[in-house]
Amino acid sequence: MLLNPNQREKLDPSNDALFYEHPRFVTHVDEGFIQQLTDLYRDRLKPNSRIFDMMSSWVSHLPDDVKFEHVEGHGLNGAELARNSRLDHYFVQNLNLDPKLPLPDRSFDAVLNTVSVQYVQYPEAIFSEIHRVLRPGGMAIISFSNRMFYQKAIAAWREGTERDRVELVKNYFKAIPGFSQPEVIVKESQTPAVFQLFGMSGGDPFYAVIATRIDS
Template sequence: MILNPHQRTKLDSRSDDLFYAAPRFVTHVDDFFLARLTDLYRQYLQPQMRVLDLMSSWVSHLPPELSFQEVVGHGMNGAELARNPRLDRYFVQNLNEELALPLEDASFNAVLMAVSVQYLQYPEATFTEIARILKPQGVVIVSFSNRMFFEKAIQAWREGNEGDRVQLVQTYINSIPALKVIETHLPRPWSCLGFTDPFYAVVGQKQPV
């Protein structure tokens, strides 16, 4: 296992269902971050793909010019997901309590996880499920910044610096035999001055059998 029991703990140990019960119709990172995220999606997503937006909300930041075969959303708040115009369907599930995704094997071309990876208490299980539902050569794109609900981030995330967090996400992906990190994006120099939210992303790909 990648994490020990202490590293999985949160300052707020109440069920995540309670924390996310009220909808939040806000974005948690700035426009600069979101523009880079959409550009990264342009690099990997193509028309008519099947896309899973994991740990999503009321906006998916997908390139507006791209049409997909289907976009499935997952999150913790049904009201937020219902307002997301890019989702064809969605489901609500607490990944820290229900580890298996209710989705078919090898059914998605891409899985997206934006500014949410820090809340996973069992990332080994989540990324195993991501590998299961991805088609061969499918990609998982994990993006994050230095912003978070601190009380809901796991100890392993809280105690590390930003470089440690990049390595942690890389380890999450590379620890799954079917997945391999193929690209890592780091902040541009001026982001370190605090003028914008730093943009980090790790891209993994499902390897052919």
């Protein structure tokens, strides 16, 4: 088993839909992180491809100068998703209660998850679904920093170091047959964590774990 029951627990065990009931029209990472993510998308995502933005919000951080055939969005707040101008369609679903995506097999060229993987309680099911909806050769990009809604992050994430979290996401991919060896992109903050506690910011650290569907 990838995670034991204790590692899946949240400090706030209430339904996630209640926590996200009211829209938050804010960004949860700094501009440096967002720019790195947008640059990564520009480099890795192909124009006129089909994109699934999983656990999204009112902004997807996709490059403005790249056009896609279709961008499907998913999240827990309909008002936020409705504000997202890059989405061609979206749906609301609590993946911790129902991980089965209402999407066809092999229907997307890329699946994106931005600063949300820390809230997934059943990554085996979610990453299996990511694999299912990807076309052969399709890519999944899981990006995150050190920020989180602490009470909603799973214990395995809360209690780990930043390096532990990278390994955790790598293991999520490795647990599902048919993914390539995960690639890791890291840009750590230049300010020691102890100084960040006193408000000295060196920029949010940037982590991305990337894997490709390699089976048919």
